[in-house]
Amino acid sequence: MSGTFYLTTPIYYVNALPHLGHAYTTIAADTMARYHRLAGEDVWLLTGTDEHGDRIAQIAAAAGVDPQAYADRISAEFRQTWDRLGLRYDDYIRTTEPRHTQVVQAILQKLWDAGEIYLGKYGGHYCFGCERFYTEKEIVDGKCPDHLTVLTWIEEENYFFKMSKYQGWLIDYVNQHPDFIRPERYRNEILGFLRDPLQDLSISRPRTRLEWGIPLPFDDKYVTYVWFDALINYVSALGGPGDPRFEKFWPVVQHLIGKDILKQHAVYWPCMLKAAGIPLYQHLNVHAYWTVEGHKMSKSLGNVIEPLAFAAEYGSVGNDAFRYFVLREMTFGLDSDFAKGAFVTRLNADLANDLGNLVSRATTLIANFAVGAGAPGPTTPDEATVVRAAEEARRLLGEAMGEFAFQRGLAAIWEFVGAANRYVDATQPWALARKAAERPRLDRVLLTLADSVRYLGIVLDPFVPDAAARIRAAVGPTSTPRLAEATVGALDRLPAVQKLSGLFPRVGDSKSERETRNAMAAMEKVTGADEPPRIKIDEFSRVELRVAEVVAAEAVPKSKKLLKLTVSLGSEQRTIVAGIAQHYAPADLVGKKVVVVANLEPATLMGVPSQGMVLAGSTDGDGALAVLTLDRDLPPGARVR
Numbered sequence: 001m002s003g004t005f006y007l008t009t010p011i012y013y014v015n016a017l018p019h020l021g022h023a024y025t026t027i028a029a030d031t032m033a034r035y036h037r038l039a040g041e042d043v044w045l046l047t048g049t050d051e052h053g054d055r056i057a058q059i060a061a062a063a064g065v066d067p068q069a070y071a072d073r074i075s076a077e078f079r080q081t082w083d084r085l086g087l088r089y090d091d092y093i094r095t096t097e098p099r100h101t102q103v104v105q106a107i108l109q110k111l112w113d114a115g116e117i118y119l120g121k122y123g124g125h126y127c128f129g130c131e132r133f134y135t136e137k138e139i140v141d142g143k144c145p146d147h148l149t150v151l152t153w154i155e156e157e158n159y160f161f162k163m164s165k166y167q168g169w170l171i172d173y174v175n176q177h178p179d180f181i182r183p184e185r186y187r188n189e190i191l192g193f194l195r196d197p198l199q200d201l202s203i204s205r206p207r208t209r210l211e212w213g214i215p216l217p218f219d220d221k222y223v224t225y226v227w228f229d230a231l232i233n234y235v236s237a238l239g240g241p242g243d244p245r246f247e248k249f250w251p252v253v254q255h256l257i258g259k260d261i262l263k264q265h266a267v268y269w270p271c272m273l274k275a276a277g278i279p280l281y282q283h284l285n286v287h288a289y290w291t292v293e294g295h296k297m298s299k300s301l302g303n304v305i306e307p308l309a310f311a312a313e314y315g316s317v318g319n320d321a322f323r324y325f326v327l328r329e330m331t332f333g334l335d336s337d338f339a340k341g342a343f344v345t346r347l348n349a350d351l352a353n354d355l356g357n358l359v360s361r362a363t364t365l366i367a368n369f370a371v372g373a374g375a376p377g378p379t380t381p382d383e384a385t386v387v388r389a390a391e392e393a394r395r396l397l398g399e400a401m402g403e404f405a406f407q408r409g410l411a412a413i414w415e416f417v418g419a420a421n422r423y424v425d426a427t428q429p430w431a432l433a434r435k436a437a438e439r440p441r442l443d444r445v446l447l448t449l450a451d452s453v454r455y456l457g458i459v460l461d462p463f464v465p466d467a468a469a470r471i472r473a474a475v476g477p478t479s480t481p482r483l484a485e486a487t488v489g490a491l492d493r494l495p496a497v498q499k500l501s502g503l504f505p506r507v508g509d510s511k512s513e514r515e516t517r518n519a520m521a522a523m524e525k526v527t528g529a530d531e532p533p534r535i536k537i538d539e540f541s542r543v544e545l546r547v548a549e550v551v552a553a554e555a556v557p558k559s560k561k562l563l564k565l566t567v568s569l570g571s572e573q574r575t576i577v578a579g580i581a582q583h584y585a586p587a588d589l590v591g592k593k594v595v596v597v598a599n600l601e602p603a604t605l606m607g608v609p610s611q612g613m614v615l616a617g618s619t620d621g622d623g624a625l626a627v628l629t630l631d632r633d634l635p636p637g638a639r640v641r
């Protein structure tokens with residue numbers, strides 16, 4: 001696919017620091033831009049800051065600084081946040097830049113000359129927080145419905161844009177272009193709004209009341225209303241009509257916004273463009289709102305999620321984990337809740353388990369068992385299933401991304417991850433490795449696994465770019481990833497592969513859970529790895545196995561799996577925590593002689609220190625488990641070899 005793609009985010013007000021809401025929009029935009037780049041398109045992503053208006057003037061005055069200095073500081077904070085989150089943009093516009101004010105003034109002059117603007121009188125209930133007048137219908141007990149503060153009656157002469165005359169035209173346009181505003185619920189909302197008469201739009205503020213804005217080119221006693229100024233950023237950043245960059249990217253422009261600024265983008269903006277003789281945008285993509293742990297995010301509730309601090313809690317995978325979560329969790333267009341528990345669950349289940357384990361299993365198997373040279377055996381229905389899953393995931397991903405449905409795109413990729421994990425389970429390469437005659441079959445399996453991981457290193461690039469880059473560093477491709485190369489089944493030679501484990505480490509919410517998991521994982525590595533490497537006898541002899549007699553046994557509080565055993569090794573007694581509570585009652589074990597690893601590093605499991613490990617056998621399928629006991633009697637402490 002080739003073509004051009006131009007996407008914009010809202011330009012953020014510099015009256016607050018970046019939070020989860022701003023971050024979501026910018027992450028979504030960055031993901032979409034990366035996807036189109038991956039598809040080989042010429043992409044331009046614009047973001048920036050909205051710096052004029054009452055709100056900024058007021059907050060700067062309250063801070064005792066000049067509004068420009070205030071805007072400089074917060075604008076830089078936004079920029080830095082995006083940079084540190086690893087978000088890329090091609091341009092960062094600020095509405096206080098001359099390149100912007102020039103284009104705004106040129107458009108105003110054009111509309112004035114064309115008779116699209118007139119001087120009129122206006123009186124109304126004004127909210128300084130919202131920077132707008134409220135109609136009688138909207139007011140709640142004389143107060144602003146948003147800020148719940150008392151409104152001020154203001155009467156003044158202002159300039160008006162003749163927006164009302166575009167009402168019929170706009171209704172027709174929206175009706176004739178079903179995906180102009182999407183998802184559909186927002187299109188319906190706008191059509192509903194347009195059923196009432198559309199008013200002309202006041203586009204100026206007298207300088208006696210507000211100095212902080214762009215002066216009207218035809219009357220410098222006024223500054224431009226901040227929304228009229230702000231919307232034009234999408235055009236001014238490209239240099240305005242006539243600029244080669246504008247001519248290249250404007251025809252394909254798409255906007256991405258939150259539902260809070262729907263009316264300005266779906267009503268004011270198309271009317272402004274129409275009046276100025278500039279073609280309309282292609283699509284307005286509207287997402288909904290995040291709540292935090294079920295509540296509206298607000299400073300007063302103290303629940304504002306600060307994206308950098310949040311991501312930093314998860315170390316080097318924090319940026320990827322944060323973006324994965326917001327993209328996967330929010331159904332585009334619907335409200336969603338940001339809950340830490342859900343975040344940790346997704347991180348552990350989707351990223352650490354499903355994806356991380358697949359990459360680790362596949363790369364470890366290849367690194368351990370690949371010998372090269374021989375031709376791989378023929379493909380079987382198992383490979384065909386994986387190939388089909390890869391094709392299907394790419395098809396669904398393409399469809400989803402065309403509609404900004406990030407959650408569906410990710411679900412499709414994870415269907416493939418599941419298929420690849422099932423392929424490992426079904427083909428059991430570690431078992432094939434034990435039989436020389438199975439070498440060609442093993443080579444086929446390893447090749448398919450390398451291909452599958454390579455595929456993921458490409459399709460995951462827009463969503464988890466850091467992890468995708470690590471996957472590509474381990475498996476390839478080494479050149480710039482391209483969506484066209486995201487196929488499984490065409491690779492005919494095993495590439496050089498590096499082991500890649502711990503792509504996303506699991507996290508727990510408490511220290512004891514984390515310790516338990518680490519200790520269990522370490523034990524599983526020793527005991528239950530499904531692809532055990534060959535070891536030499538001297539390596540085995542480093543494991544000190546001894547007979548131990550269980551002296552006492554009890555359940556570990558709050559744990560379903562763990563038993564705390566006191567065992568005698570003859571000369572000493574030890575505490576050993578064993579994950580066998582679902583198979584043995586404590587009383588069954590007392591008096592039994594078992595085999596333990598006596599020189600295991602001590603570990604703490606659910607707060608109980610454990611000095612060794614009890615050996616047990618188990619099956620994968622039905623989960624049966626049996627502790628190793630002795631066939632004949634031996635004294636506690638006897639060495640097992």
Ligand code: MSP
Binds near residue numbers: 012021025261
């Ligand atoms: N300056 C205007 C936009 C002008 S565009 C020409 C503005 N700025 S803002 O700083 O308030 O940013 C609003 C945008 O931030 C929303 O449209 C949305 O993209 C994002 N969000 C702010 N809070 C949000 C949530 N709680 N949830 C999701 N996104 C939200 O409005």
